[in-house]
Amino acid sequence: MTVSIGQYLPGNSVIHRADPRTKLALTVVYMVLVLLTRSFIGFGLVFLYLAGALIAARIRPKYIWNSMKPVLLIIVFTLVLNLFFYQGETVLYHWRFITIYLESLIFCARMCLRIIFLVVGVSIVTYTTTPVMLTDGIEALLSPLKILHFPVHEVAMMMSIALRFIPTFAEETDRIMKAQTARGSDFDSKHIMERIRSFVPILIPLFISAWRRAEELANAMNARCYRGGEGRSRFRVLRMTKIDGIIFGVTAILAAGVILIRVWGV
Amino acid sequence: MKQGSDAGQLNMPQIVLDKVSYTYYEAEDVDTRKGEMPVPKAVHYALEGVDLTIQKGEFVAIVGRNGSGKSTMARLMNALLLPTEGTVIVEGISTMDDEQIWEIRSRVGMVFQNPDNQIVGSSVEEDVAFGLENLGLQRDEMLTRIHWATRTVGIDDRLQAEPHTLSGGQKQRVAIAGILAMKPECIVFDEATAMLDPVGRREVMQVVRKLNRENGITIVHITHHMDEVSLCDRAVLVDHGKILADCTPRELFTRPQLVREAGLETPPVTRLFEALREAGLNVPADIITPEEAISVLVDLLKQNHTQTKQIQNVEAREEQRRARRTRYVHREGPGSLQVEHLSYTYGPGSPFEKQAIEDVSISVGDGEFLGLIGHTGCGKSTLVQHLNGLLKGDQGSVSIGGSRMEGAHIKQMRKKVGLVFQYPEYQLFESTVAKDIAFGIRKEKLSEEEMRARVEEAAQTVGLSLDVLENSIYDLSGGQKRRAAIAGVLVMKPGILVLDEPAAGLDPAGRDDILRFCTKLQKEQGITVILVSHSMEDVARLCDRILVMHQGRSVMVGTPEEIFENEQYLTEIGLAVPQMTVLFHRLRETLPEIGVSGRIFTVEDGVDEILQLLGRGGDAL
Incomplete structure (x- = not known):
């Protein structure tokens, strides 16, 4: 059984090769910029930036559509609600109790564009960065918190172990489900209570197994001299390259553009 | 942190166990809410007064049945456990010395039983690097050592591979490389081959031997497989926490009576x-x-x-x-099984698409004992899951007792085929043994007495004492858990019993117990038994016919005589003959x-x- 973790798409584009710290930090910057943008010229600018990133990352349109699917419902919902309940001045259409204003239409378009830009932007990062690299990036970005005695290394270690064990537990869940089905468990019963109850014989063995694995893994880590983050060197090193400089530069241009447009109110 | 002079170290034994005992307590049932302290009811000796000296460069096997204390012994050797009495000295350092604990662990590495539960990294090279990171090495040094260690164990072509894509034998070799890269003087293998198939075991044993012979690493190999013992220089037989024999493998094998009494068997x-x-x-x-x-x-x-x-x-x-x-004479009946032109593909249309079985046909008679053999990944487990409708073939059909397994009555038919998965003890979940066994018949409208009778009957069949039925499942030993899990399938009174490696990880005595009642069920109750096994000895001894699978296809069906005639072909497809x-x-x-x-x-x-x-x-x- 093969399980894919996260939504990483293997590749070797410039975006793939960029440092995860760059990608994570700039994602935050990008999100702020998208939320700041009001005018359609501004959105045009963001669109150019995003399109550039997508082309550079060599992500096929199919996957962009895939990342949109889960939020489609939210978009439609926002659209409908705002279209009918937002109050404006310029009436475009009126029929009995339904009134649509020009302002509400503009507001809706803005909302939708923001959601779409946010989702696509974040998925470029998850599509081009392995979960392991993401963890490393998060650890590096959070490392200033060590001063506040926040266990940054331990949290990162926990995250990477969790990632490592996802396929193992997926296989195990499948096996236990099948074993209990063979003993008459019914996971697609029509009664909702019956169905909820049928998960007990899966969850308990899984939980016990997780404990057993945790204990054995702790033993194995101990035997390999693991004693927390202190005095530990790193095999995976994050290195900034020219690519990161260019990405920072392009993003700075975008930021300048978005802020200027906002200030001038174009 | 070098200890002593080099000259002194040369003659120093690697590991010394001096009158070592390790005990654990069984607590009395007390109400802790009332503030009572748990009083020890009984003291169990996992090890009792053990004296053992292992010299540098030795290749020692520690053998014993499940629960004999051999794993406890291993864990004492690198301070994962500390002795209750006596001392353990590793190259002159006592394991009781808190300050030196990491020094000891970097000198005595340990490879554990379960391949999945000792890999930390998300790729082969990262896992091998894990121990090196803990030692605080520079990256260049890490790379050199990673390449050297992975090449030594023969996994250097899979450096970027994710652990779950590797076979059991490969995972264990990654674990060995992870230890080897830390350059220990001694490696303890704690039943590191117990969960592997014969091919994986062979791969690992070759590496282990090489580490001893070529790299001069002291090896302590804990096992209950006697064929592995014959590769070692010295065999230490352990039972009930005591050393029964400490000699060469050859000398040990000339005392078959002693070996048998310790629950093991000679080759x-x-x-x-x-x-x-x-x-x-x-x-x-x-x-x-x-x-x-x-x-x-x-x-x-x-x-x-x-x-x-x-x-x-x-x-x-x-x-x-x-x-x-x-001799089995073919007959049709409720326990007969027909598989016709069955094919199944995992994840069709996805990048992971894999044809697991292809055009498999087999007819099994009522009351027949069929063996199913094949290299890991040959499609055995996939085929077995079709037999009670857990998987549905893309093509072909499965019929039980003459009626096709399809549509609405799959659930009814599923009860006729009892399927025991590998390591079935992991699926136990109820509070008591009796409740867990009864899980499969909870929906049948039986009176309490009938239910009880069915549970007791199943428990007796698998040789589980009725006294333990009201105990918690966690109070059972490993072998008892396995039997309880099998009873949980037998309680449904299936006409066909399918067992996937029922003896995996058990010592010879435990294996014989399980196989004995399988044979008994077939002989006395006329149940059809399908046994998936890696042990050619067991299959040859027990089965009426054998189905050999290779790369998703059924390549041979016949009596053991007909099958094992083809020694060369079987070897080519990764199998063996007895x-x-x-x-x-x-x-x-x-x-x-x-x-x-x-x-x-x-x-x-x-x-x-x-x-x-x-x-x-x-x-x-």
Whole structure:
């Protein structure tokens, strides 16, 4: 059984090769910029930036559509609600109790564009960065918190172990489900209570197994001299390259553009 | 942190256990809410007064049955456990010394049983790097060591691979590389081969031997597989927390009585010679490999055989032995099973698409004992899951007792096929043993007494004492848990019982117990049994017919005699033939003039054949 973790798409584009710290930090910057943008010229600018990133990352349109699917419902919902309940001045259409204003239409378009830009932007990062690299990036970005005695290394270690064990537990869940089905468990019963109850014989063995694995893994880590983050060197090193400089530069241009447009109110 | 002078270290033993005991307590049932302190009810000795010295560069096997204390011994050696009494000294450092604990662990590495639960990294190279990171090494040094260690264990072509894409044997080799890269002086293998298939075991044992012979690493190998013991220089037999024997493997095997009492068994060739000696032949007792056995037997037969008579009688002897076995005669009934042109593909249309089985057909009679063998990944488990409708083939069909397994009555038919997965004890979940066994019949409208009777019957079948039925499942031993899980399938009274590696990880005594009641169910209750196994010995001994699978296809079906005739082909597809069969095939080839039978699978048949060839008391047997 093969399980894919996260939504990483293997590749070797410039975006793939960029440092995860760059990608994570700039994602935050990008999100702020998208939320700041009001005018359609501004959105045009963001669109150019995003399109550039997508082309550079060599992500096929199919996957962009895939990342949109889960939020489609939210978009439609926002659209409908705002279209009918937002109050404006310029009436475009009126029929009995339904009134649509020009302002509400503009507001809706803005909302939708923001959601779409946010989702696509974040998925470029998850599509081009392995979960392991993401963890490393998060650890590096959070490392200033060590001063506040926040266990940054331990949290990162926990995250990477969790990632490592996802396929193992997926296989195990499948096996236990099948074993209990063979003993008459019914996971697609029509009664909702019956169905909820049928998960007990899966969850308990899984939980016990997780404990057993945790204990054995702790033993194995101990035997390999693991004693927390202190005095530990790193095999995976994050290195900034020219690519990161260019990405920072392009993003700075975008930021300048978005802020200027906002200030001038174009 | 170097200890002592180099000259002193040379003569220093690697590990010394001095009068070591390790105990644990069983707490009395007390109400802790009332503030009562748990009073120890009984003290269990996992180890009792053990003295053991392991010299540098030694290759030591510690053998014993499940629960004999051998794993406790291993964990004491690198301070994962500390002795209750006595001391453990690793290269002059006591494991009780808190300050030196990391020094000890970097010198004595440890490889554990479960391949999945000791890999930390998300790729091979990252996992090997894990220990090096803990030692605080520079990255360049790490890379050098990673390449060296992975090359030594032969996994350097999969550096970027994710752990879950590797086979069991590969994962264990990654674990070994992870330890090896830390350059320990000694590696303890704590049943590191117990969960592997024969191919994986062979891969790992080759590496282990190489580490000892070429790299001079002290090896402590904990196991209950006697064929692995014969690769070691020294064997320490442990039972009930005490050392029963400490000698060479050869000396150990010449004391079969002692080995048996400790719940283990000597290799088939050794047992053959033991039986021949009992029959009054003057053969050596210390035969431990097939090669030695062949040379002794060739000499013996050349000197003694009554040639002309025997050539004519090969078939007669084979027929005689065949007649002694109860032969299965095909019959149709509720327990018969037809698989017709079955194909199944995992994840069709996805990048992970894999055809697991292709055009498999087999007809199993009511009450037949079918063995299913094949290399790991050959589609055995996939096929087995079709037999009770857990998977539905893309093409082809499965019929039970004449009716097709499809549509709405799959759930009804599923009850007729009891499926016992590998390591079934992991699926136990109820609060008591009895409740867990009864899980499969909870929806049947049975009275409390009927329910109880069914549970007790199933428990008795698997040899589980009725006293433990009201206990928590966590109070059972490993072997008892396994039996409770199988009882949970038998309670549904299936007409067909399918077992996927039911003896995996059990010691010889535990394995025999499980296989015994499988045979009993078939013989006495006429249940059809399908046994998936990696042990050619078990399959040859127990099965009426054998289905051989390779790369998703069924490549051979036949009686053990017909199947194991094809030694070369089976070897090519990663399988083996029983050790006795290998032995007699070699004898037949070496002595073509004496008509030696090649159809020998068990020690009993081997003894019979040799004695008859020597013209001694064959008919009387």
